[in-house]
Amino acid sequence: MAQDVSFNVHNNNGDPVRVDAWRFGDPDNGLKVHLQAGVHADEIAGMLVLHLLMQRLAGAESAGRLNGSVTVVPQANPLGIGQFRQGRILGRFHEATGQNFNRAFDQSAALGRCATNVQAWQRKLVELAAPADVMLDLHTDDEALPYLYLHRSFWPRGRALATAMKMDVAIIWDEGGEGSFEETVIAPWLRAGDTAGRMAATLELRGQGDVADHLAGQDAAGLYAWLCDQGVVDEKPVVDDWPVEAMEMGHMETILAPCPGVLVFERELGEWVEEGQRFARIVRRPGDPSSEVVLQAEQAGRMLTRHRDRLVPQGMVVAKFTGRRLSRHWTGGLLDPN
The missing domain is CATH 3.40.630.10 (Zn peptidases)
Known part of the structure; x- marks a missing residue:
């Protein structure tokens, strides 16, 4: 018992x-x-x-x-x-x-x-x-x-x-x-x-x-x-x-939203993405095609996580990718400092 x-x-x-x-x-x-x-x-x-x-x-x-x-x-x-x-x-x-x-x-x-x-x-x-x-x-x-x-x-x-x-x-x-x-x-x-x-x-x-x-x-x-x-x-x-x-952990790539808007993923979880390849876009002003901001992979790797909500503020974590080298954004500490 x-x-x-x-x-x-x-x-x-x-x-x-x-x-x-x-x-x-x-x-x-x-x-x-x-x-x-x-x-x-x-x-x-x-x-x-x-x-x-x-x-x-x-x-x-x-x-x-x-x-x-x-x-x-x-x-x-x-x-x-x-x-x-x-x-x-x-x-x-x-x-x-x-x-x-x-x-x-x-x-x-x-x-x-x-x-x-x-x-x-x-x-x-x-x-x-x-x-x-x-x-x-x-x-x-x-x-x-x-x-x-x-x-x-x-x-x-x-x-x-x-x-x-x-x-x-x-x-x-x-x-x-x-x-x-x-x-x-x-x-x-x-x-x-x-x-x-x-x-x-x-x-x-x-x-x-x-x-x-x-x-x-x-x-x-x-x-x-x-x-x-x-x-x-x-x-x-x-x-x-x-x-x-x-x-x-230092090889993980965390991609932040450069602007607010409607988040549209073009790749699925687990998919391999090459360096520089687009994986999502943010529509800043729906109705204005020129407002779309393309998000690209920092290095080759798999999409491990992605943001659940599809309307994002600037600075929100959009996705995390595995990587083969130290991320240029890596400063130490936790994967999610906040």
């Missing part, structure tokens, strides 16, 4: 809200795994994945096949879940303070006394995950191929995870500096030089609209197979071979 390890925080009105969390297995015997979804609140796909995975973990636990423990937080952010405006959830940022929900976890974890409800929530979430040997944070992009995001310390070991999850690309990073949840959890490991037998990664489960039983079932099966492969579940893993492209 899974142990309830939920905790309460306070929302913007000061009312208590609950972060549901369950622990399967014995944390004193074997690998300790922490799985969570929805840190940004509007990234829904992972919530359904963990909802389905929990049913499989419950079966494994009742059959005595768990070696170690798996803590699951299927909806990690009750503060963001309550931020609906005109029928749409405002997930990435805390409405009252403007803070990105997945930034400054390190600062919140170090505070003796939290000044905001976001800080209190962040600290409690870090405390729940801190004992883990393995942490997987489930996210989604706007529209995207499935991809993995992980520190260099965990590559190439992370290839097994990407293969189990049928992820097309693994983006390898070296430095962050913004205090994301993943950075904060692994910081003590890196300081101690103790990454053997450990793993942490952010899993981007396609796009925000990709919430469906067949996709969630595939992803839950992939996570379960990987847990079997890691020895957490005493079953033979069933993992098909899958080609995974390892990509240095």
Whole structure:
């Protein structure tokens, strides 16, 4: 029977809200795994994945096949879940303070006394995950191929995870500096030089609209197979071979909208685009053919992500591409600094 390890925080009105969390297995015997979804609140796909995975973990636990423990937080952010405006959830940022929900976890974890409800929530979430040997944070992009995001310390070991999850690309990073949840959890490991037998990664489960039983079932099966492969579940893993492209984060090309307007993609996700080839256009003033602005690839690569909305402001991320050389725009840090 899974142990309830939920905790309460306070929302913007000061009312208590609950972060549901369950622990399967014995944390004193074997690998300790922490799985969570929805840190940004509007990234829904992972919530359904963990909802389905929990049913499989419950079966494994009742059959005595768990070696170690798996803590699951299927909806990690009750503060963001309550931020609906005109029928749409405002997930990435805390409405009252403007803070990105997945930034400054390190600062919140170090505070003796939290000044905001976001800080209190962040600290409690870090405390729940801190004992883990393995942490997987489930996210989604706007529209995207499935991809993995992980520190260099965990590559190439992370290839097994990407293969189990049928992820097309693994983006390898070296430095962050913004205090994301993943950075904060692994910081003590890196300081101690103790990454053997450990793993942490952010899993981007396609796009925000990709919430469906067949996709969630595939992803839950992939996570379960990987847990079997890691020895957490005493079953033979069933993992098909899958080609995974390892990509240095500095080689990723992020294309921003040079102007506002109607965004029209001329290439699909996953398509290969040559350097200089057009992949989209922005119609600045509908009705005026001369107002169309063509967007071209900075270098040859695959379209990994693209903007979900088709009316864009200037400066918005339009698309991200894999690349074969260091991007001329690369300045270090996170893939998405904001």
